Amino acid sequence: IATEGLKGDDLKAIVREITLIQSLHHPNLTQYVGIEYASAPTHKLSIFMEFAPGGSVRQLLKAKGALDESICASYIDQVLQGLEYLHTNGIAHRDVKGANVLLSHDLAGAKLADFGASKRTREVSGSTLHATGGHAKGTPLWMAPEVIKSTGPQNSWRKADVWSVGCTIIEMATGRPPWSQYSNPVTAMYHIACVEELPEMPSSLGSAGHDFLVLCFDRDPKLRPEVSALLLQRFVAAA
Numbered sequence: 001i002a003t004e005g006l007k008g009d010d011l012k013a014i015v016r017e018i019t020l021i022q023s024l025h026h027p028n029l030t031q032y033v034g035i036e037y038a039s040a041p042t043h044k045l046s047i048f049m050e051f052a053p054g055g056s057v058r059q060l061l062k063a064k065g066a067l068d069e070s071i072c073a074s075y076i077d078q079v080l081q082g083l084e085y086l087h088t089n090g091i092a093h094r095d096v097k098g099a100n101v102l103l104s105h106d107l108a109g110a111k112l113a114d115f116g117a118s119k120r121t122r123e124v125s126g127s128t129l130h131a132t133g134g135h136a137k138g139t140p141l142w143m144a145p146e147v148i149k150s151t152g153p154q155n156s157w158r159k160a161d162v163w164s165v166g167c168t169i170i171e172m173a174t175g176r177p178p179w180s181q182y183s184n185p186v187t188a189m190y191h192i193a194c195v196e197e198l199p200e201m202p203s204s205l206g207s208a209g210h211d212f213l214v215l216c217f218d219r220d221p222k223l224r225p226e227v228s229a230l231l232l233q234r235f236v237a238a239a
Contacts, residue, residue: 004043018047020091021115028082030102030113052111054103057172061098066175069205070239075101076169077231077239078110083161084227086112092157096164097142098171140185141177141192142167146221148193159221162230166199166216169209173202208234 001014021032033048054060057075061067067075079101086093093100093112100114140148144163167178174180178199182188191197198217201210212235218224230236 001045001047002043003037003045014045017115021047021049023089024086024091024115026082026085028078028111029085030111049113050111052102052113053105054107054109056113057098057101057103057110057168060103060107061172061175066202066204067172069173069209072169072172072205072209073236073239074108075110075172076165077236079112079165079168080227080231080236082112083165084231087158087161087227093161093164094157095139095142096161097139097168101168140189141179143189143192144221145193145219148189156221158226159224162216162224162227163221165227165230166213169205169213169216170199170202173204173209211235 003011003014006014018032018035024032030052031050033050035048036046038044038046079096083093083096093115095114096112100112102111102113103109104111142164144160147160170176170178179188179192181200182191196219198214201213205213212230212233215225215230215233
């Protein structure tokens with residue numbers, strides 16, 4: 001990160017991210033190693049993270065194409081375990097997608113990465129976790145409807161992560177981003193936010209996978225299940 005010329009708020013945001021990732025310790029989250037600051041003439045701050053020799057799920061999809069259902073289930077099971085840890089500790093990831101799921105050398109292990117959009121929430125316990133900021137964070141095609149519509153302090157970011165998990169399953173099972181039928185991201189965002197339709201269910205998934213996606217894509221975040229409940233579903237329970 002080039003720090004020269006950064007405003008005070010930008011530097012504070014960097015410090016917050018470093019402080020956040022320092023506190024995370026879970027087998028399914030990429031681990032923080034340390035930082036190094038170089039002053040003049042480069043003025044660069046380097047954040048060192050655990051190396052993921054298998055690359056990202058997105059890179060794997062580009063190289064190999066769509067993944068088998070069993071592999072999708074295994075990766076999503078591990079993503080959910082990482083998310084459950086974050087949510088239990090009052091942290092919303094806010095950018096779950098294939099590019100942020102990193103893989104081990106043998107491509108069996110999966111870990112959530114990239115906490116640049118993550119945010120500590122006001123509450124650690126209770127039925128809802130509200131984002132501390134009102135600005136939409138994440139990648140548009142993986143965003144939940146309530147995030148795009150910026151519904152404000154009543155929005156539960158914990159449930160928005162669940163929607164993004166569903167989008168990531170579609171990405172894995174088809175080899176394409178969710179809502180890829182829309183060439184214009186703005187058009188896709190309109191349909192996500194305002195049109196009562198679900199993404200097309202991948203034909204490669206069986207009934208357990210389809211049932212899982214229906215749960216993830218409940219348009220009412222209050223009815224969308226928690227990550228802990230998803231971990232009990234058939235799709236991932238045997239992964």
